[in-house]
Amino acid sequence: xxxxxxxxxxxxxxxxxxxxxxxxxxxxxxxxxxxxxxxxxxxxxxxxxxxxxxxxxxxxxxxxxxxxxxxxxxxxxxxxxxxxxxxxxxxxxxxxxxxxxxxxxxxxxxxxxxxxxxxxxxxxxxxxxxxxxxxxxxxxxxxxxxxxxxxxxxxxxxxxxxxxxxxxxxxxxxxxxxx
Amino acid sequence: xxxxxxxxxxxxxxxxxxxxxxxxxxxxxxxxxxxxxxxxxxxxxxxxxxxxxxxxxxxxxxxxxxxxxxxxxxxxxxxxxxxxxxxxxxxxxxxxxxxxxxxxxxxxxxxxxxxxxxxxxxxxxxxxxxxxxxxxxxxxxxxxxxxxxxxxxxxxxxxxxxxxxxxxxxxxxxxxxxxxxxxxxxxxxxxxxxxxxxxxxxxxxxxxxxxxxxxxxxxxxxxxxxxxxxxxxxxxxxxxxxxxxxxxxxxxxxxxxxxxxxxxxxxxxxxxxxxxxxxxxxxxxxxxxx
Numbered sequence: 015x016x017x018x019x020x021x022x023x024x025x026x027x028x029x030x031x032x033x034x035x036x037x038x039x040x041x042x043x044x045x046x047x048x049x050x051x052x053x054x055x056x057x058x059x060x061x062x063x064x065x066x067x068x069x070x071x072x073x074x075x076x077x078x079x080x081x082x083x084x085x086x087x088x089x090x091x092x093x094x095x096x097x098x099x100x101x102x103x104x105x106x107x108x109x110x111x112x113x114x115x116x117x118x119x120x121x122x123x124x125x126x127x128x129x130x131x132x133x134x135x136x137x138x139x140x141x142x143x144x145x146x147x148x149x150x151x152x153x154x155x156x157x158x159x160x161x162x163x164x165x166x167x168x169x170x171x172x173x174x175x176x177x178x179x180x181x182x183x184x185x186x187x188x189x190x191x192x193x
Numbered sequence: 194x195x196x197x198x199x200x201x202x203x204x205x206x207x208x209x210x211x212x213x214x215x216x217x218x219x220x221x222x223x224x225x226x227x228x229x230x231x232x233x234x235x236x237x238x239x240x241x242x243x244x245x246x247x248x249x250x251x252x253x254x255x256x257x258x259x260x261x262x263x264x265x266x267x268x269x270x271x272x273x274x275x276x277x278x279x280x281x282x283x284x285x286x287x288x289x290x291x292x293x294x295x296x297x298x299x300x301x302x303x304x305x306x307x308x309x310x311x312x313x314x315x316x317x318x319x320x321x322x323x324x325x326x327x328x329x330x331x332x333x334x335x336x337x338x339x340x341x342x343x344x345x346x347x348x349x350x351x352x353x354x355x356x357x358x359x360x361x362x363x364x365x366x367x368x369x370x371x372x373x374x375x376x377x378x379x380x381x382x383x384x385x386x387x388x389x390x391x392x393x394x395x396x397x398x399x400x401x402x403x404x405x406x407x408x409x410x411x412x413x414x415x416x417x418x419x420x421x422x423x424x425x426x427x428x429x430x431x432x433x434x435x436x437x438x439x440x441x442x443x444x445x446x447x448x449x450x451x452x453x454x455x456x457x458x459x460x461x462x463x464x465x466x467x468x469x470x471x472x473x474x475x476x477x478x479x480x481x482x483x
Binding site: 015031032033035038054055056057059062065068069070071074075076078079081122140141143144145 | 194195196197198199200201203224227228231232234235244246248272295296297298299301302382383
C-alpha cells in the first residue's frame with residue numbers, strides 16, 4: 015500500500031506492506047539509520063522518534079499509523095556539523111558510552127525540554143523511563159539533560175559558534191575539539 | 194518484524210469502524226494504539242486478516258466533566274489522562290494508575306480504551322474501573338448500550354463487548370470517586386504490576402457509604418472482591434475494617450507464580466496493597482488519619 019508521511023520536514027512516500035513498522039520505514043525507506051532498532055520488543059526506546067511532536071517507540075507503531083503525519087528523528091534535530099543543544103550537551107558531558115541508546119535518549123530529552131525548559135532530576139528520570147542505557151548508569155545522562163536545559167534556556171549554541179569560527183579559520187581541528 | 198500479513202483499514206467514523214468489524218467478523222481486530230497488539234503480532238501470538246485502526250476516528254479522545262460525571266473517550270491517550278487536572282480531582286486513582294503504566298513513550302501512543310478492552314489481567318485500568326463502578330459505553334450495530342465495569346471483564350483477554358462493538362466512553366461519578374487511589378507494586382518502574390489494588394471510598398456522615406475495590410495481577414482477570422468491599426461498607430471510620438477487607442481480598446486472590454514472584458508472595462502482597470490503597474483513598478475522601 016502507498017504510505018506517505020513527513021520525515022524531518024521532507025515528504026516521504028513509498029509502497030510498503032501494512033505490516034511494516036515505523037522504525038523499518040524510517041531506516042529502510044527514508045534511509046535514516048540514526049533511529050536504532052534495539053530490542054524490537056517495545057522495551058528499550060532506542061527507536062524513539064517524535065510523532066506529531068510526541069515521543070513514541072517507532073518499533074511499536076505501524077508505518078501506516080503514521081501515514082499523513084509528521085515524524086522527527088535524531089537527524090531532524092541536528093547533524094555532526096551543527097549539533098543541537100541537546101546533542102552538544104550529551105557530547106560535552108559524556109552522556110553516553112557505546113552510544114546505541116543515545117538517539118532515543120536525545121529525542122526523549124528534546125521532547126521533555128520542549129514542554130519543560132527547567133526540569134528537576136526526578137522529572138528528567140521520569141521522562142527517560144522508557145529509554146534504557148546499559149552502559150552509563152544514567153548519572154551522566156541526567157547531567158547532560160540538565161546542561162542541555164541550561165543551554166536552551168540561555169539560547170546558547172556553543173557548537174554552532176565554534177563551527178562558524180572554524181569555518182572562518184579562527185580555530186582548527188575536528189568539530190568540537192577546540193570547545 | 195510482523196510475519197503474518199493483514200489488510201489495514203483506517204475508518205474515520207465509528208459507524209465505518211463498526212461496519213468493517215461486522216463485514217470481516219472473526220477475521221478482524223480493532224487496533225486502538227497498538228501498544229499491546231503490535232508486540233503480540235511480532236511474537237506471532239496473535240494474527241488477524243483485517244486490522245481496523247481506530248486511531249483516525251474523530252471525537253473520541255475527550256476528557257471532560259459533565260453533570261458531575263468524568264467522561265473519558267475511549268481514544269483518550271493515557272499521557273493526556275495522566276496530565277489532566279480534571280481526572281486528578283474527579284478520580285485520583287486513575288491518575289495514580291496512568292502514571293504507573295509502562296513508560297511515557299507507550300502512554301503517548303496508547304489510549305485508555307485499548308488498555309481496558311485488551312483485558313490483560315496485568316493491565317491496571319480495569320482495577321480502577323471496577324473499584325470506581327465506572328460505566329462503560331459501548332457502540333455497535335444495534336446502537337449504544339451501557340454496563341458497569343464489574344460486568345465488563347469476563348476472563349483473560351475477554352470482555353462483554355460483542356463483535357463489532359467499540360468502547361466509546363468510560364464514565365466515572367466525580368463525587369463518589371474523589372476518595373480513590375491505586376497502589377502498584379513493581380519490580381522496576383516500567384514493569385507490569387506484581388500486584389496492584391484500586392480502592393474507592395465514599396464517606397458520608399462519618400460512615401463509609403460506598404466502598405469499591407479492584408485488584409490487578411492476581412487471577413485470570415481483574416479481581417472484584419465483593420466480600421472485602423462489604424467489610425468496609427457501612428463501617429464507622431476508625432474501625433479496623435481495612436485490615437479485615439485486606440484479608441478478605443487476599444483470600445479471594447488466585448495469583449500464579451512467575452518471574453515477578455511466587456503465588457504465596459503475591460497473595461501476601463495483595464493484602465498489603467489493598468490496605469494501602471484503602472488508606473490513601475480515605476485520606477482523599479477527607480476521612481483524615483485513622
